[in-house]
Amino acid sequence: MRNMASSGASARGIAAIVGVGPKLGRSIARRFAHEGYTVAILARDLGRLSRFADEIAREEKAQVFAIRIDCSDSKSVKEAFEGVLSLGFVEVLVYNAYKPAMSWNPINFTDVRIDSFEKSLAVSSVGAFHCAQQVLPGMVERGKGTILFTGCSASLNGIAGFSELCCGKxxxxxxxxxxxxEFQPLGVHVAHVVIDGVVGPPSRSICTLAGRGHQRRKGRSWLGNNTAVEVLGIVQDH
Incomplete structure (x- = not known):
């Protein structure tokens, strides 16, 4: 279930990044590794994940663990976090998982399949529920911790032809x-980070940080690495 790449030790807690692909997830994991965290990266494709772990560990001289997870399966989430929690206390959870669209073209609502709709809800929201339940008890016990959920423009506005994505987000x-x-009074910071744009080539977008009942907006041209710096900044601010 778990693969490790290690080039050094960390005195900090674990940063668990769920939903690590070649763009944003990998950039976030790399940034936390650079700052001295032990990093657990989680996704469905363990082979690709292991390559990311080797790369980040080598370049950042950090401890990086690759753990397979299927966020739509509660049993898989539980097993994955047994591996994560065996590494130490989880200081940061970043939930970046979502069900990729078969096509980014709008789909007529009457053509949406129920199994596809349920899968999108399971990955975007139910998976986040399960992951948060795994780490919150330890965070509350220590009176500290950060949970970050990543969203997109579909988190804020219903979009015709994208009911699957919007409902989950x-x-x-x-x-x-x-x-x-619920958990801010107990020392746990929870924030929702909306990336209103495409991660990759520079594009003008807005980032909304919604946590503790407030929002901040920033106009920015987004790259994966720039977004990762912003995500780390939220953790360091709290």
Whole structure:
């Protein structure tokens, strides 16, 4: 279940990054490794994940663990976090998982398949629910910790032809707000980071940081690495 690449030790806690692909997830993982965290990266494709772990560990001289997870399966989430928690206390959880669209062209609502709709909800919001439940007890016990959920423009606005994506992202935003209000008094910071643009080539976009009942907006040209710096900044601010 777990693969490790290590080039040094860390005195900090674990940064668990769920939903690590070649763009944003990998950039976030690299940034936390650079700052001295032990990093657990989680996704479905363990082979690709292991290559990312080797690369980040070698370049950042950090401890990086690759752990397979299927966020739509509660049993898989539980097993994955047994591996994560065996490494030490989770100081940061970043939930970046979502169900990729078969096509980014709009789909008529009457043509949406129920199994595809349910899968999108399961990955975007139910998976986040399960992951948060795995780490919150330890964070509350220590009186500190940060949980970050990543969203997109579909988290804020319903878009014709994208009901699968929007419903899952709306639910994730609601979950983040509920957790922020419940656990902030206990020392746990929860934030919802909306990246209103495409991660990759530079593009003008807006980042909304919604946590503890407030929002901040920033106009910015986004690259994966720039976004990762912003995400780390939220953790360091709290």
């Amino acid at each position: 709306f639910a994730l935003r609601a979950l983040s707000q509920c957790l922020a209000r």
